Amino acid sequence: MPGESIPRKYLAFDIETAKEVPGDFAQWRTHRPLGIICAATCASDAEPKLWHSTTQAGKPAARMTRPDAAQLVSYLSTMTSKGYTILTWNGASFDFDVLAEESASLDECKTIAHDHVDMMFHLVCMMGFGVKLQKAAEGVGLPGKAGGMSGGEAPTLWAAGEYEKVLTYVAQDVRLALQVAAECEKRKEFAWITAKGSRSAKPLPRGWKTVREALAMPLPDTSWMTTKGMSREDCLAWMRDG
Known part of the structure; x- marks a missing residue:
């Protein structure tokens, strides 16, 4: 049909961090460097690929090394050059x-981040606030996450040697991100379950926007909000300050 965009080939990406952040996770920057214990990538036409460093004994290391983190950045860049659009939720x-920070590849990460689709950032630019991936999945009728753990537990579980549980969780996250992206684009709307338990939706007529494209959206009306929402400037402060 004329005017319809060609469906993107997505590569979902997610990390789990090494350091526990007590209290409000929104203040995580005050606890950096967080370190990365593992990551997952998943192309829309393939199975998840898991990333972590290993010890000399062949076991998963406490944190990814800088060279291994840099290799992950290089992989994301390569896949972008092969026609994939990187996809994240709050990436x-x-x-x-x-x-x-962990890869010492600031410029390359800035480039990839600007040209990738961060569904959460799209929502911040469109609505002035973000939504949890689980609530987005429920909004479009997907089962969401299973397994009885949250990302906040990953550092403790990894330190305790529960590597498979954490790796299963991060792989599940990238699969779910792909499913949510595809379902929303098929429906041409974004839907989520609100804090009150009701379903809400916003039109998504031309699919998800890259960070660069989302920045061009008009500022949303947030005058109704009783607490300060997320701002696009705060989300991307590291690109400006780095």
């Missing part, structure tokens, strides 16, 4: 910020 604000 522009969190995952790429942490990865840039």
Whole structure:
């Protein structure tokens, strides 16, 4: 049909960090460097690929080394050049910020982050606030996450040697991100379950926008909000300050 965009080939990406962040996770920057214990990538036409460093004994290491983190950045860049669009949930604000620090690849991470699709950032630019991936999955009728753990537990579980549990969790995250992206684009709307338990939706007529494209969206009306929402400037502060 004329005017319809060609479906993107997505490569979802997610990290799990090494350091526990007590209290409000929104204040994670005050606890950096967080370190990365593992990551997952998953192309829309393949199975998840898991990333972590290993010890000399062949066991998963406590944290990814700088060379291994840099190799992950290089892989993301290579896949972009092969026609894939990197896909994250909050990656522009969190995952790429942490990865840039851990890999010492700030400029390359900035480039990838600007040209990737961060669904959470799209929502911030469109609505002035973000939504949890689980609530987005429920909004479009997907089962969401299973396994009885949260990302906040990953550092403790990894330190305790529960590597498979954490790796299964991060692989599940990238699969779910791909499913949410595809389902929303098929429906041409984004839907989520609100804090009150009701379903809400916003039109998504032309699919997800890259960070660069989302920045061009008009500022949303947030005058109704009783607490300060997320700002696009705060999300991307690391790109400006780095």
